[in-house]
Amino acid sequence: MVSRAAWLYIGLVVLVTAALVDSTSFTPSAIRHFWLYLVILQLLFLVCDSTPAPLVSRQTKWSPSSSATLAAVVLLGPVAAALVGAVSLLSIKRQLKVPERVFNGAMTALSGLLAGKTYLALHGHVGLPGRADFPEIILPFAAAAAAHVIANQGLIWGVYRLNRGPGMLRREGLESSLPLLLVSDLGYAALGLIIASLWSVMYGFAAALVLVPLFVARWAMGQFAEQQRAYSATMKALCQAVETKDYYTRGHGDRVSLGSVMIARQIGMGADRTDAIEFAGMLHDVGKLGVPTTVLQKTGPLTEDEYAAIQLHPMRGLEIVREIGFLNEALAGIMHHHERIDGRGYPMGFAGHEIPEFARIIAVADAFDSMTSTRSYREAKTIPEAVSELKKGADTQFDPLIVEAFIAALDRYGWRLPEPATEPADLATITVQDHDDPTAPLRVIEVS
Amino acid sequence: MASRPPPADRWSSWQALDSGRLLLMSTAAMLVVAAFATSTIEASKINMGVALAFGGFIALGELLRLALPGGREAAPIAMIGGMAYALLPQMSGHARSSIPQLLVVAVAAVGMLVGALPHIAAGREAGLTGMCTRLVAIACVAFVFHPAGADLIVHQGWPVRLLVMTPIIGVGWLVETIISALIRADDVGAKFSVAIADEIRVQWPLGAAIGASVVIIVFGYDVMGLSELGVFLGPLLVTQVAFRRYAGIRATYLQTVRSLARVTEVAGYVEAGHSRRVSRLAVAVGRELGLAEPDLLRVEYAALMHDIGQLSLRDPIPGGATVQVSAADQDRIAELGADVIREAGVLDDVAELVRCQSWPAGGRDQAPPLGSMIIRAANAFDDMVGVSTDRERSATALDRLRVDETEFDRRVVAALAEVAGRRPAWRL
Numbered sequence: 072m073v074s075r076a077a078w079l080y081i082g083l084v085v086l087v088t089a090a091l092v093d094s095t096s097f098t099p100s101a102i103r104h105f106w107l108y109l110v111i112l113q114l115l116f117l118v119c120d121s122t123p124a125p126l127v128s129r130q131t132k133w134s135p136s137s138s139a140t141l142a143a144v145v146l147l148g149p150v151a152a153a154l155v156g157a158v159s160l161l162s163i164k165r166q167l168k169v170p171e172r173v174f175n176g177a178m179t180a181l182s183g184l185l186a187g188k189t190y191l192a193l194h195g196h197v198g199l200p201g202r203a204d205f206p207e208i209i210l211p212f213a214a215a216a217a218a219h220v221i222a223n224q225g226l227i228w229g230v231y232r233l234n235r236g237p238g239m240l241r242r243e244g245l246e247s248s249l250p251l252l253l254v255s256d257l258g259y260a261a262l263g264l265i266i267a268s269l270w271s272v273m274y275g276f277a278a279a280l281v282l283v284p285l286f287v288a289r290w291a292m293g294q295f296a297e298q299q300r301a302y303s304a305t306m307k308a309l310c311q312a313v314e315t316k317d318y319y320t321r322g323h324g325d326r327v328s329l330g331s332v333m334i335a336r337q338i339g340m341g342a343d344r345t346d347a348i349e350f351a352g353m354l355h356d357v358g359k360l361g362v363p364t365t366v367l368q369k370t371g372p373l374t375e376d377e378y379a380a381i382q383l384h385p386m387r388g389l390e391i392v393r394e395i396g397f398l399n400e401a402l403a404g405i406m407h408h409h410e411r412i413d414g415r416g417y418p419m420g421f422a423g424h425e426i427p428e429f430a431r432i433i434a435v436a437d438a439f440d441s442m443t444s445t446r447s448y449r450e451a452k453t454i455p456e457a458v459s460e461l462k463k464g465a466d467t468q469f470d471p472l473i474v475e476a477f478i479a480a481l482d483r484y485g486w487r488l489p490e491p492a493t494e495p496a497d498l499a500t501i502t503v504q505d506h507d508d509p510t511a512p513l514r515v516i517e518v519s
Numbered sequence: 520m521a522s523r524p525p526p527a528d529r530w531s532s533w534q535a536l537d538s539g540r541l542l543l544m545s546t547a548a549m550l551v552v553a554a555f556a557t558s559t560i561e562a563s564k565i566n567m568g569v570a571l572a573f574g575g576f577i578a579l580g581e582l583l584r585l586a587l588p589g590g591r592e593a594a595p596i597a598m599i600g601g602m603a604y605a606l607l608p609q610m611s612g613h614a615r616s617s618i619p620q621l622l623v624v625a626v627a628a629v630g631m632l633v634g635a636l637p638h639i640a641a642g643r644e645a646g647l648t649g650m651c652t653r654l655v656a657i658a659c660v661a662f663v664f665h666p667a668g669a670d671l672i673v674h675q676g677w678p679v680r681l682l683v684m685t686p687i688i689g690v691g692w693l694v695e696t697i698i699s700a701l702i703r704a705d706d707v708g709a710k711f712s713v714a715i716a717d718e719i720r721v722q723w724p725l726g727a728a729i730g731a732s733v734v735i736i737v738f739g740y741d742v743m744g745l746s747e748l749g750v751f752l753g754p755l756l757v758t759q760v761a762f763r764r765y766a767g768i769r770a771t772y773l774q775t776v777r778s779l780a781r782v783t784e785v786a787g788y789v790e791a792g793h794s795r796r797v798s799r800l801a802v803a804v805g806r807e808l809g810l811a812e813p814d815l816l817r818v819e820y821a822a823l824m825h826d827i828g829q830l831s832l833r834d835p836i837p838g839g840a841t842v843q844v845s846a847a848d849q850d851r852i853a854e855l856g857a858d859v860i861r862e863a864g865v866l867d868d869v870a871e872l873v874r875c876q877s878w879p880a881g882g883r884d885q886a887p888p889l890g891s892m893i894i895r896a897a898n899a900f901d902d903m904v905g906v907s908t909d910r911e912r913s914a915t916a917l918d919r920l921r922v923d924e925t926e927f928d929r930r931v932v933a934a935l936a937e938v939a940g941r942r943p944a945w946r947l
Contacts, residue, residue, distance in 0.1 A: 138754075206746040251760075258757030261750050265735060268742040273677045283731035284758060287724050291761040298768045301865040302775065308863035309779045312830050315859075357779075360786035360830070387785050395771070395778045 077233045081174045084226060088153065088181040091188070097150040102198060109151055111275040113158045115139040115266075119285065121163040124292035133292070135285050137219055137256060139278070140183040141263025144215050145208075146270060148197045149187020156183035178226045186219035199271045200264075208264070216260035220253060259285070310353050313360055320356070320505075322489055323440055328352035330436030331429075333480040334473060344400065348429055351401035355408050355433050356507075358388025381506050382417040385409055404429025408437060409506075411468045431470040435461065435477050438469070441507035444489050448511065454486060464509055539705055540648055543698060547628075547651035550658050554625035565622060566609055572745045573607075574630040576600035579752075581634025584646065585759055586766045587721055589812060591699070592649050595729050595762075596755055597634065600748075601627040601657035602691050602729070603736040606664055606684055608673035617669035620661040627657045652698045660691035677738060684737065688730045696722055708941075709806050717812040728758060773819075780823035788829040793901060798822035800897040800938065801890075807934040808889070818890045821872035825894050828856025828873070849877035881925030892928040896920060896935050899927070913939050 099105040116139035123132035136159070143152040156179030160172050167175070191197070195211030196204055262281055269277030310324045331352035335345045359367070362384050366377045373381070389406045407421060407430035414422030442457040452460070458478055465471035505511070580596030587593050605623045608615040631650045639645050664687050672683050696718050704714035732755065739747045780794045801822040805815050829852055857874035860866050875891035876898070887895075903916035917936050920927045 200742060202742060202744065205743050209746060255757050258753040261753030264750055265739055268739050271742050272738045280731060280735060284728045287728035288758040288761050290724050291765050295761065295765040295768055298765065298772060302768060302772045304865050305863040306775060308859060311862060312827055312859040313782055315831050357782060360782050391781055391785050392778055395775050
């Protein structure tokens with residue numbers, strides 16, 4: 072639903088746009104074929120706007136429609152640019168609702184108008200560009216393009232913020248895609264000047280010609296998004312395959328991945344690293360496959376050898392994922408996720424900040440999910456219980472700063488508990504001791 | 520590790536310079552020599568500013584090479600620069616004239632070499648083959664354009680010029696594609712007809728963008744002059760980033776499946792290196808049988824994950840040799856594996872190949888897909904031969920596969936024998 076504040080915001084954008092349109096700069100009769108050119112540019116805008124490509128994630132769609140608006144800035148002036156932008160009201164994207172359409176139309180119109188005014192203010196010449204206009208025209212055009220990008224993204228940011236509250240960029244991971252979005256926008260804005268210049272040679276056919284590279288770029292972006300989706304789906308499926316060996320830990324990798332990402336966002340980690348920790352969290356226990364099932368399912372205390380086999384699982388995990396093109400940090404996270412701040416963990420016995428940051432993060436998410444999941448030897452703990460266990464373990468087992476960040480992230484994003492596990496019929500697939508559970512350490516037979 | 524060339528190829532790097540490559544490189548070299556010998560004479564016709572600007576554009580394009588799916592490398596911006604320069608109506612005073620063909624070759628050659636220097640300095644491959652291919656393609660555009668009456672055409676209106684230019688650009692693109700396909704067919708041992716189809720499939724989106732960009736530059740130059748090159752770099756670079764991200768994620772995807780397929784080895788279900796050996800063998804056999812690249816990729820994924828169903832078994836099968844297990848168990852492992860892969864939702868055709876891998880070639884109700892038969896044979900072969908390079912052992916294994924044609928497909932076994940006999944390059 073659109074909130075009242077958002078409606079007000081949309082109304083304000085429409086009003087500002089209307090107020091800024093001044094009739095003095097609108098002189099259609101001074102330019103030959105004004106209306107024909109306008110319609111062609113509007114069509115170009117509509118074609119671009121109606122076929123956006125997913126950029127980075129499914130929420131951030133991107134379309135090169137700004138090139139049509141900016142061509143109008145040069146060819147026909149600010150008001151025409153606003154009229155081109157206003158066409159996004161009619162976008163054939165079906166899922167759009169009326170308020171979204173109104174906002175989009177007003178937003179692109181206002182951005183076009185501001186770009187046009189910037190262009191005029193810097194003495195840009197409106198009309199078909201000629202040989203004499205170059206290279207002087209580039210400066211006002213670049214300023215217009217920058218104004219367009221800033222206005223456009225700023226207005227979108229405003230409406231997002233109203234709808235979803237402050238901090239939404241970071242929360243939804245949009246922050247990471249912002250530089251790419253801005254650079255793509257600026258890059259394709261330059262196409263506006265190319266369209267305007269080609270117009271002097273081949274008129275409206277310029278628009279058709281420019282569509283070819285635009286659609287190829289859009290195709291590549293679409294392919295990227297598709298591959299990325301396929302990639303993470305395949306990864307999840309393979310992780311699930313690993314987890315089928317153990318009834319109680321199903322979904323564990325997924326939840327640890329989510330928890331690690333929550334912490335990463337909370338402490339303001341960059342986009343690449345957040346992506347990497349997402350995968351590291353998912354794969355952190357993959358090495359458990361190298362531990363014999365008989366050891367994982369043993370009820371009594373473990374022998375030294377069996378305990379050693381369990382302690383080896385981070386190394387086995389590293390062995391499996393080493394060749395994936397991850398950041399090295401992700402590999403370090405998988406290898407060291409059972410180290411303890413006091414140096415009593417495994418496999419290396421690192422202490423304090425010797426432990427890589429990724430590992431300290433995964434350790435907290437890992438222990439939390441283990442505690443809030445049902446085990447054959449105990450019920451699941453509640454979230455407050457698990458939080459107080461984490462606090463208890465801060466400074467001995469966990470990095471207190473990470474624990475703090477996780478608790479803050481829990482408040483902010485919440486936590487979805489796993490489905491309460493009922494006893495499976497096939498008893499062979501139960502882990503009887505959970506190596507991740509900080510409240511029930513593995514029992515090892517003391518050898519004198 | 521995957522990028523390290525197998526030792527067999529290291530000492531024979533001169534053999535890798537096969538006759539096709541040699542011919543290509545000498546053609547390019549002759550063009551360059553001819554270009555420099557002639558250009559000195561035609562010095563009066565050279566507009567240095569234009570030559571430098573396009574040379575710089577080409578150098579930048581060569582610097583920003585692009586990895587395409589399947590380990591290909593392209594330099595689209597260099598191609599755009601070169602072809603646009605060849606077709607450019609150069610302004611000399613107020614008159615338009617076309618640019619001498621050999622000047623185009625010289626500028627492109629120098630630009631490419633300059634752009635390649637940072638690659639060499641950084642210890643990357645110089646990419647000589649790619650550069651020669653592009654140079655020959657650009658030269659083709661320049662030489663075809665001239666007989667077409669270049670000086671006459673540059674004075675025509677835009678529709679005529681567009682009509683003449685479009686097929687010439689098409690020729691340039693086709694030359695590059697055909698040379699690339701010839702070299703690739705030779706490198707990986709594919710049939711040329713398959714290689715050219717693969718090449719066209721991979722290259723056409725980029726080719727369309729390159730062609731349109733060339734047209735845009737040539738016409739835009741009339742109005743914008745050289746400042747166009749700077750302005751147009753913006754959209755070109757953004758497009759290139761989009762392609763780069765696409766190729767990058769594809770590579771990571773394959774790498775991840777390769778790595779994660781090894782969980783069965785780490786868990787002790789199969790012998791170390793088994794999945795990778797089977798996948799290499801299966802891809803080589805598929806190529807021998809003329810499979811196209813998308814099918815080969817499917818076979819590769821399915822072969823890598825063919826044992827993943829064993830994860831659902833409680834305890835490893837001793838030795839992991841699935842051929843020695845009862846047919847019912849093999850079916851179950853195949854079904855379980857297919858279930859795992861189908862879970863991903865995006866690899867259903869791979870899941871199907873995994874599901875049918877346990878079917879005899881004679882078929883059940885229906886014949887198994889070719890990919891499944893290939894994996895079945897490759898798997899059985901690897902179970903019997905493993906890392907051994909003993910030719911007798913491999914011959915015995917092949918004989919056993921030939922015993923019953925209803926078990927292993929005859930064509931597949933013949934291709935397998937061909938691949939196994941040729942060289943041991945598919946081994947780890």
